Structures are given as C-alpha cells and as structure tokens.
Amino acid sequence: MSAPRNPWDRSGRPPARPRAPAPPSPSAPAEVRSAGREVRIHGLNAVRAVHARRPDAIRKLYLSQARVADLKPVLAWCAAHRVGYRIVEDGDLQKLAASQHHEGVVADVLREPMPGVQAWLDALPEGPQLAIWLDGVGNPHNFGAILRSAAHFGVAAILLPEHARLDVTGAAARVAEGGAEAVPLVRLDSTPASMDALRAAGFSLAATLVDGGDDVFARPLPRRLVYVMGAEGEGMDRTLAADCDLRVSIPGSGAVESLNVAAATAVLLAAWRNRR
Template sequence: MSERKPPSGESLYRGPSKAPRDKRERERDRASQPRPSQAHAEPPPREPREHREPRAPLRERLAEAAPVALSEQRLYGFNACMAVFGKRPEALRKVWLLQARIPKLKPVIEYCVKHRIGYTVVEATDLEKLSGSAHHEGVVFSVLPVAELSLAAWLRTLARGPQLAIWLDGVGNPHNLGAILRSAAHFGAAGVLLPQGAQALSGAAARVAEGGAEAVPLVRLGRSDEAIAQLQAAGFQLAATVVRGGQALYAATLPDRFVLVMGAEQMGVAPELAQALSLRLIVPGSGKVESLNVSVATAVFLGEWWRQHATSVG
C-alpha cells in the first residue's frame, strides 16, 4: 500500500474526512505555515567553524582598526615620543609599545590610565607596521601634530638680543630635516623657517630629531620677499650658504640676530633668493669633495654662531 503525503504546508494528520478539528490540530496547521518574512527568502546557513575565513594577523587588524585621523600623526622612536609626552602630554591620543618598554614608559602608561587613553602592548612586527619603519625603538605614539607658527606670530615671541634661526630652502628629505632640528635644538636656535609648499614634520623627521622637534618652533613663511622684509625689520641679518664665491665662515663675524639660509642637496639656495641677501658664506675645506651634506653643513654654521655668541645667549 503506497503512502500518501499531504501537500506542502498542510498538517500530516487531518482526521476523518470532514470531521471537526480540535484546537491542537489548528495550532499545528498555523505553525506549519511559512511566516511572511520567511516566505520569500531564508537566511543562508552558517558555515561550519572549520570552513570559516581565519582572522587576519594582529598587525593587520591593528592597522585597520586604528587608522590615523587627518588631525593626528604617528611618531616613533623613544626620545621623540618622550619629548612629546614631556612637553605636550595633552596631545597624546594612543600608545603602542613592546613588553620590554613597559618599565621606561611607566609614566606614560599611568597617564593613559588616568586620562582614559588607549595603550596596547604589541610585537615588534606590529610596531613596524604601525610606524612604517624598522627604527621604531619599541614605541609608537599617535599624537596631535605640533602647531606651526606664522612668521609674524613667531617674531612676537622673540626676546631682544641674540637670536638664531634657520631658513630651509627646498630641504625636503625627512632625515636631513630631523638632523637639522636636532642641531638647532643643541645650539639654541629660536626657530626653523619653512617656505610655502614645504612638507610638514613627519614621524621619520621627528625620530631623527631625537626630541629636537619639540624644542624648536616650526615657522611657516609666506612670500620670500615679504619674509625677508619682516625679518630685517625685526633686526635680523640673513646669509645664504653657498659652495663657492662666499666669505669663509671662520673669517666672518656673524650677526647677533642671524638667519642662516640653507639650500637643498645638489641644488643649493635658489639663485633669486641668494641674490636678495647681502651676506654669503662657505664652509672652507680641502676641496676633495664639492660640499657637505646639508644637515652636517648646518651644524657647522650653527656651531660657529654659538661659539661667537654663547656668552650673550640666554
């Protein structure tokens, strides 16, 4: 005898033909009817655990979960990070560090806990991913960048008497900028002047500066001719550094209020800018190489200005 199956959606038990149906039978019939939301589509079955896509490695999840906001930048290198924490702790937004760095970064961690700032202990490969460099020295900070000053605002901050500043004309290499900032801090420079279009301070430059980026203000210039006029009105004399045709540094008496204009590698100071300045200086040497690296030459000039004016610098 063949088994008859009821049409889809109907109860398996109907009872005698045209017999009255009790309450339980009617409830079974209603339960077997598809709900309106299920009539058209059913959710896809969940994949077995062994077939699911594995989670991305921690370093990839860190980079995706912690994007750098436009108003923030990532700094790395122990001295660079600690300089920010020492001078601008309120700029701190996030910290990543190695387990081995916890003892030296204990004040930072305590500050993070107190102010509800996130910090994460990660591996060296994670820090390399976060910083984009193998030279992270065990720590990466996400911070608000240091604010640049306008020339007029910077001039208002200066005291009377000897003052030293460096004007960078086309110096874009972050390692050169960082090394110049380090030398500028060492020799007590009052500011580093950046022309229009020059790149802002990067994490790489801050690391090389070893804390100098927090010690020396960055000043954004406008038009060169207007900047020269403003500086001269504030009592500064400007000197262009050249490879040949200038006065030997050690034979020159450097002015008390002095702006040293340094040019990019190979290119030097732009000719129109050099021509607008009355003083041109060279670093004398053996002549076996054409010139020094721009950061090394800057340190030589700054060191000589310091030697001549150290007793009068506050």
C-alpha cells in the same frame, strides 16, 4: 614589570573621548596619517619629548613589552587620562611605524599649530637669536638631523616657505631625538614679505653656499641671523641667495664637494654660537 592599568576595554575599543577627533585607522600608512591633524611618530626620545612638553597631544600609544619600564611615566599618564595604549609585537610596531627603526614605541600625537612669521617675531625675546630658513630641503632624515642640531644649539625656529610640504614625520621625529619638540616650525609668507619682516626685527639673512661665500669661521656674524639652507641636491636658489644680506661658505679640504645639508647646518650653527 607590569604596566599601569590600561584604560582600554577587553574588546580593544578606546573609551569615549568627547573632545578628541576620531583617530585615523591604526592600519593607515604613517605618511597618509601625517597629512591630517595627527602624526604618527616613533622613537623613544621622540615620544618622551612629547610627553614632557605637551602630554595632552598624545592620542594613542603602542609599545613593546621591553619598553614598559622605560615608558612607565608615559603609561601612568595615559592610564590617568584615559588615553589608550597597547603592548604589541615587533612586527606590529614595524607596520605601524612603516619602519624597522621604531625603537619599541609608536605614538599618534596631535600636530602643534604652526605660527606665521609675524606672530613668531612678535613673541620673540630681545637679544641675539638664530633661525634657519629651509629652502627646498625635503629628506625627512636630513630634516630630523637639522632639528636635532637646532635644538642642541638653541635655534629660535625653523622657517618654512609658504608652499613647502616639509613637516615633522615619524622618521624626522625619531632622528631628531626629541629636537622636534624643542624647536618651533614657523610658516613664512611670500619671500619678499618674509625678508622684510625679518629685517625689520633686526635679522640679517645669510645665504649658505658650497663655494663663493665668505669663510663662515673668519667673518663676523650678526647677533640676529637667519641661515638660509638650500635643497639637498640643487643647493640654494641663486635668486634667493642674491637677495640675502651676506653669503657664507664652509671651507674644507676639497676631498669631497661639500657636506650634506644636515651636517653643514650643524657646522654653521656652531660657528654662530661660538661668537656668542
């Protein structure tokens, strides 16, 4: 199956785009590129999700010949809007994605602006709401898995501390399977100010502990709740846990010490959703 007409000329140079910033070099490592306004993502569902929700964010697309049929609507949009794309070999995709798990497509997309916590709260609809505060989570695969679970359970936002470096990367977007487009990221202010703002909006904060907390399946859970999740290795900061309104744990057999943060997040989200 042939692709829609590619707007690139024979030299491989894209047409002029007066409103678009000059893109970083395609050969730049993904982690370097992701520090600017653009991020390089990969994965079929990740790219489809960007196209479905905010196609204007797509700046460039690379794909294998085998993905032409799967991405025909995306390619048609690119051709109609003079967004360059290239059909490349698997080795090129591996280099572009800095990963073997590119699923046949890589895209350079604009990052979505990250609102502050008060702006997010002001726009939040009334009624039951669930959010996740990530306190020190850093692994992009865990982050992607959390985004996927958050999208599945209808989480209102992922809240990130003011100095956190965590952001959507190519690996996180692929693991999220489209969830990175479904759940907004919100930048917190200082911890005390953010807690005050969340409580003023009717939220309770739940520290999630490996042990020592209330059984999350047995205790009532507030209709507006923020789960505060700790880092992969160290767990939750104890001072932050003490400042939360409740502390919950996931009971288990004891055969292993705990679930990893992504698996634990999915269980906790399901526990809250079950009450609704």
